[in-house]
Amino acid sequence: MGAYLTFIEFQVNIITSSLFMTACAPNLIAVALAGKAGVTLSWMPWLMASIVPAAICLIVVPYFVYKLYPPEIKETPNAKEWADEELAKMGKLTLSEKLMAAIFAITLVLWMLSSTLGIDATLIAFISVSLLLLTGVLTPKDLLSETGAWNILIWLSILVFMAEKLTQFGLIGWISSSISNAMKGLNWLIVLVVLALVLFYTHYLFASATAHNSAMYLPLLTVAISAGAPKLLAAQFLALFSAIMGSTTHYSSPAASVLASSGYVKQDEWWKLSFIFGIFYILVYGIIGLAWMKLIGMW
Secondary structure (H helix, E strand, C coil): CHHHHHHHHHHHHHHHHHHCCCCCHHHHHHHHHHHHCCCCCCHHHHHHHHHHHHHHHHHHHHHHHHHHCCCCCCCCCCHHHHHHHHHHHHCCCCHHHHHHHHHHHHHHHHHHCHHHHCCCHHHHHHHHHHHHHHCCCCCHHHHHHCHHHHHHHHHHHHHHHHHHHHHHCCHHHHHHHHHHHHCCCCCHHHHHHHHHHHHHHHHHHCCCHHHHHHHHHHHHHHHHHHCCCCHHHHHHHHHHHHHHHHHCCCCCCHHHHHHHCCCCCCHHHHHHHHHHHHHHHHHHHHHHHHHHHHHCCCC
């Protein structure tokens, strides 16, 4: 049961990472780098583009995992009673918890409407943190103790800065022109699909999706646009693939590393099953996803 739950959690995490723009750090890297290519990716259009392929995967993948990697224990008759007991121990929601839930909901709504309201997503995050401080849900000491958040803030900003400098100094242009020359004459749709596959399968070489996106997303996007692909479609399609590429290995993302280190799923099983599900994601996002984005007017 532990192995099944671990692997299903990993797969669902991959799917939901593609569903929301703010679901993982590599998505925000894609947003920042797309902006440098003159493309604006925002919360609600991202959700609209990803919702159909993600919904299909959320429905189908748990069933596939159950068939390919079934749990030995399939019945848990005492689960509800145990959950009720644990909830009773926790007691009723406190005022701070209610305020936290309300501010979280406000943040999501503002993120969804950010493009309509003309508000930057970063500003919304600062507003939310300010509300948490003003209402006493968090204290300055709480913020300082969030070392993981500060760590992400520092290296994320540095990676974006480095990607900008690589563009400025001509490396990105050289890579883009090299790939573009190799694919010259091909239809832009074929080019876009090939580039998405390159982005997906080169993730076997990376232990960080953020570093991978920082290195490869912008060059591949530039090549796709130069081949004639619609800017918004190319940026969004590659961004979705940069999310689902986390389904490759046990070191593909922080979530993968944490779950794999639990020891429930053997490494060979992880790689074998991930390869199978990777092909499934490519087919769903590459065929149904493209067709859906055509239907909603992205190209």
